[in-house]
Structure formats: C-alpha cells, structure tokens
Amino acid sequence: MLGRYPLTLSDMLRYADSTFQQFAAAAMSRVFAYARVSTVEQITENQREQIAQAGYAIDSRRFVEEKVSGSVPASQRPGFQKLLERMEPGDTLVVTKLDRIGRDSIDVQQTVQRFEAEGMRLIVLQLGNLDLTSSAGALMVKVLAAVADFERDLIIERTQAGQARARAEGKHMGRPSKTTAEEKAEIRKLLAEGISVSEVSRRFTDPRAGKTLSRATVISIRDQG
Numbered sequence: 001m002l003g004r005y006p007l008t009l010s011d012m013l014r015y016a017d018s019t020f021q022q023f024a025a026a027a028m029s030r031v032f033a034y035a036r037v038s039t040v041e042q043i044t045e046n047q048r049e050q051i052a053q054a055g056y057a058i059d060s061r062r063f064v065e066e067k068v069s070g071s072v073p074a075s076q077r078p079g080f081q082k083l084l085e086r087m088e089p090g091d092t093l094v095v096t097k098l099d100r101i102g103r104d105s106i107d108v109q110q111t112v113q114r115f116e117a118e119g120m121r122l123i124v125l126q127l128g129n130l131d132l133t134s135s136a137g138a139l140m141v142k143v144l145a146a147v148a149d150f151e152r153d154l155i156i157e158r159t160q161a162g163q164a165r166a167r168a169e170g171k172h173m174g175r176p177s178k179t180t181a182e183e184k185a186e187i188r189k190l191l192a193e194g195i196s197v198s199e200v201s202r203r204f205t206d207p208r209a210g211k212t213l214s215r216a217t218v219i220s221i222r223d224q225g
Helices: 009-028 045-053 078-086 105-117 135-168 181-192 197-203 215-224
Strands: 031-037 063-067 092-095 121-124
Touching: 031 045, 031 078, 063 078, 105 121, 105 135, 181 197, 181 215, 197 215
Parallel strands: 031 063, 031 092, 092 121
Antiparallel strands: none
C-alpha cells in the first residue's frame, strides 16, 4: 500500500482503518493463566512465580487456580472448564507444564485442538514458551504423543515378558491363594464325600481369625481338581 505513489485519500483511509483494527485486536486480546495442584496441602505459588518470571503480568481476575488430581481429564476439571468458557478468540492461556492441560498425550491433543478451533493461543513455559497452536507447537505435540506411545508399548512388552518368565519358572501369578495345598486337598475330599459347597465354605470360614472362604472359591478349587 505505502509503496504506491502518489497515495490517494482512499488509500490512506483504508491503510489507517487496517492499522487501527490490528491495534484494536492486539489491545483486546487477553492473557489468562491456569495453575493446578493435586492435593490441598500443595500450593500454586511456585507456578505463579514461574509465569511472572517468564514476563507475563496476569490480572488476578484471569489467574485461575484449581486443586484436582492430574489423572482427571481436562474436560472434567471444573476450574479449567469455567476458564475456557470465559476465554474468547484472540485470548492466550499460559501454563507452566503440559500436565496442567491434560492427563495424558491424547487429552493434551484434544485440549490443543479446542484452542485451535476457537482461535486461542496456548503457551507452555516447560517447552520454552512454545505456543502449542502454532505450527511448531503442533509438531511438538505429535512428537510427545509418539514418545508417550513408545514408552507405553515398552511397559506393556516388559510386563508381558516378566509374566511369561514367571510362569515358566512356576511362580504363582495374581493374588496369593487363600488356601494351602493341604486345605485344597481336604476341600476336594469333603466334596467327594457329598458335603455341600455351602457347608465346606462354612467349615473353612473363621471370622475371629479373619479367614473366609467363599462358595465361589470352593467351586474353583473343586473344578481345578
């Protein structure tokens, strides 16, 4: 626009209007912050300090704190959801870490997608002040999701390998048995003699010793024999 000579009055008015709109949009955009801790004993003061040290002067009315477990999905965190209802296109949310906006990589991706769809920015200090709604941020989210999936697969693989090794060594899998080998033999003997399952269960139950034997357990022992 400014490269054209001479400038007409119409050109100048359009340029002035465009510039004013840009400044107005920048002035209207608001910055929010969200801090989360898992227990009542924990405090969010350190998160406040980190956000302030990063150069963000957050109005106290736009700083939302919440005490909720990190295992709770972002969509089920009351404070976080109320915050999103207050935010508008052009607004920015600042958090210190990824786990503040989701319980896992899938949850984080869903949160980021919502911000993108509503035209809001999402800054994570832990990632070098990265805006997750930007191109670089989207790439980072995908990389983190891939790493999380890789680690999950490794855990499953190691668990399955450990279980297979334990079974090969003859180790018992699952909860400890409530009955000894001798007791199991006695239970099968009683059942063979015609004693009912309920009666066997009663005989092997001693509330004072804290020992119980359910009918289901008796049936399981019978079927294993």
